[in-house]
Amino acid sequence: MKLIKITAKSIAKSRLNRILTWCNDPEISRFFKSKTRTMERILEILSESKTYNFMINEDNQDIGYIFTTNYGNYAYLTIMIDKKHWGRGYGRQAMILIEDKIRKLKTKKIILGLYRENKRAFNLYKSLGYKQTKKGNIITMEKKL
Numbered sequence: 001m002k003l004i005k006i007t008a009k010s011i012a013k014s015r016l017n018r019i020l021t022w023c024n025d026p027e028i029s030r031f032f033k034s035k036t037r038t039m040e041r042i043l044e045i046l047s048e049s050k051t052y053n054f055m056i057n058e059d060n061q062d063i064g065y066i067f068t069t070n071y072g073n074y075a076y077l078t079i080m081i082d083k084k085h086w087g088r089g090y091g092r093q094a095m096i097l098i099e100d101k102i103r104k105l106k107t108k109k110i111i112l113g114l115y116r117e118n119k120r121a122f123n124l125y126k127s128l129g130y131k132q133t134k135k136g137n138i139i140t141m142e143k144k145l
């Protein structure tokens, strides 16, 4: 598996469409606060200077994305794997790769937010050493790098 950096300027239209399809799939967007996304909004995210974004690519096939926003002392992270591939270890592998990239930026911490009922994400982050810092309907977890 590899992470391929994407920016608003360099992203291929086909990749953008793929992200758009994932973001607007109710089975996936139910895990996110934003239930729909427009192409304009995705391009806006990809062009923000603080963001550092990647396609998750396995054998030349895009199977998900990771968006991160760097706030200097911490990075906020969002990950999505194509539903066809859930539960097959790709999320874990991708998290290990992105942690390494963020560490190299000298950013000391990763923070992420998830719905309490998102057990798969919770178990993944917990097993990677993330600690819950905020309870409620939306949980916050973080890990010192």
Ligand SMILES: CC(C)(COP(=O)(O)OP(=O)(O)OC[C@H]1O[C@@H](n2cnc3c(N)ncnc32)[C@H](O)[C@@H]1OP(=O)(O)O)[C@@H](O)C(=O)NCCC(=O)NCCS
Pocket: 028, 031, 078, 079, 080, 081, 082, 085, 086, 087, 088, 089, 090, 091, 092, 093, 112, 113, 114, 115, 118, 119, 120, 121, 123, 124, 127
């Ligand atoms: C959350 C997500 C990124 C995890 O990626 P994944 O590739 O499905 O997860 P993995 O296969 O790497 O599993 C990692 C761990 O998750 C847990 N897990 C996997 N499937 C699970 C399930 N059905 N129920 C509960 N926990 C599960 C296990 O602890 C697993 O560890 P193990 O491999 O040691 O058993 C992915 O499922 C996804 O994109 N979901 C929709 C979007 C989303 O929720 N994003 C995160 C929002 S913060």
